[in-house]
Amino acid sequence: MTEMLPPGSVIGILGGGQLGRMLSVAAARLGYRTHVFEPAANPPAAHVAEKVVTAPYDDAEALRAFAGGVDVITYEFENVPTAALDLLESLRPIRPNRRALAVSQDRILEKDFLSGIGLTTAPYAAVDDDESLEAALAHIGTPAILKTTRLGYDGKGQARIMDRSDAPAALAEMRGAPAVLEGFVTFTREVSVIAARGLTGEVAAYDPGENVHVGGILSTTTVPATLTPGERTDAVLLAARILNALDYVGVMGVELFVTAGGLVVNEIAPRVHNSGHWTQNGCAVDQFEQHIRAVAGWPLGDGTRHSDVVMENLIGNDILKVPAIAREANAALHLYGKAEARAGRKMGHVNRIRTSG
């Protein structure tokens, strides 16, 4: 058995958005303090963390001071610059590890990795220019989707190619960045598995949630998902295979397409995941606490679901619905404390608990 991080220890979190905020609260619930590193001023996590370091990721002095004040480092997003990670890793353990980050930062590395451990992904091919795009389209066909290999999320850095005439415009949207062409996958539904692996190698997974995206952004997650028992088992085993192959420590979100031919891995996120927010009101140990448990060397929670939940994101002006939602029975609101509601900005979410009564 590994050592549990002593009570009162400090967990460093890279990134101060809503995920960092909810990680901070979970860490406090287990008796830990948190320091947050975030370039932007007044981030959501600042309201609940013991300390916030406001500095860019190329400020070596700030990174050193941050590392000096914490016992272990984790992160709320996968696009932390490599040089910052190199420096931090020389000072404190980073969990999940660098390999998980490297794989998930690059769509081609990610798909190579997933294929390499025997999992199915969408057909894909690297694209740098007109010529490689032409070759990729010949191989994959249309419709297809062109994505930058790095730094894309919530539908940004993506362009659909419905037929070959769309190709030049799609390539222009990549703005010269390395890209990957992915074939469309015909799926009946999208699900995700939120899984965790502890320091000792134990794995625990939550029941898969069924996701609905609107405009490339997650809108709702419903648990339980509509899956056959076989699909449910496959989804969880597949997630466990990914975690074990990466010697992973922490929570990971694994997005899957359910197809007639089986499960296809869409992408992985080496962190707590929006599609796991339902666990806050469906489980004794939610994904945020599960992540902190893993990072702090605790035994994992078992992931049992005590209630069915529908999670709905509150995006942009959805925040105006809060007074009405506040009056609903069995609706648990989670707001992120963001001052300004911009279009597409995640302002909060609501977990609607379905009781059997």
Next chain:
Amino acid sequence: MTEMLPPGSVIGILGGGQLGRMLSVAAARLGYRTHVFEPAANPPAAHVAEKVVTAPYDDAEALRAFAGGVDVITYEFENVPTAALDLLESLRPIRPNRRALAVSQDRILEKDFLSGIGLTTAPYAAVDDDESLEAALAHIGTPAILKTTRLGYDGKGQARIMDRSDAPAALAEMRGAPAVLEGFVTFTREVSVIAARGLTGEVAAYDPGENVHVGGILSTTTVPATLTPGERTDAVLLAARILNALDYVGVMGVELFVTAGGLVVNEIAPRVHNSGHWTQNGCAVDQFEQHIRAVAGWPLGDGTRHSDVVMENLIGNDILKVPAIAREANAALHLYGKAEARAGRKMGHVNRIRTSG
């Protein structure tokens, strides 16, 4: 309809213990920030509040600065000195109001108030000296319990009088403080109602919890309590009567004895209450959020219980059980981040969720 406190507003909390800590987290979940006023250094709430003011309650300058930084003031304990409240009240609204505080700060005022609205309490009489104690014992009989009228909690400032020969020692334990002699109540069980009243006067109550005390300190709360339907209804109506009579805004804990002759009010606490911690894992809106909702002018959550829960306090060395509890299914830990485990000190609690499956 009243105004809801705008998102991003600051709620001031007097007291930085575990109740203040959990209030801070709940406020954050609704998009608010918190500032905590606490004389002691490094209080539990400091880890999750945006700001902490460390100063004694007689530091007028610190109180003024604190009030200047917040939009509304609430508190986690009822023994805030009167002069501090006078100053704060001149600067910002205090919720719950001063009357609730005055009543609950003094056992005689409290019992006079409760009797005055037609509720049953233990028989009681004021005691200042040998003579008044003698008269009180003649009226109430033995066994009885002598308590200081103010500042008692968790069994402190109390002395049992099993027969008259115990009287001098009991009085000595009061150290000259005004006291009240209370008759013993023969009860089958102790329950408490956690109830809330909003700014508009709406009242909501959670299902009563059944409490077991050990050594004068709450050990467990079990929900649902073993009550007849009539007792359950009486308990909730009685709590509502108290809240309405005080024009109360916020959450109150009402401790009751269940007797053959009906419900007897033991005491009231004008704040979130240890016996309401189960709501964190049994309800969509827990007592901490309910209190913040009331204080911030939100509609109240309806208090529906989605799961049955047994809450167990982790006191002193109970903290050593944490690694074992961490392995239990459906056990939700809540630790307070206190550095040192002293005998009788509340270090955390665990909510064990009972699933029907």
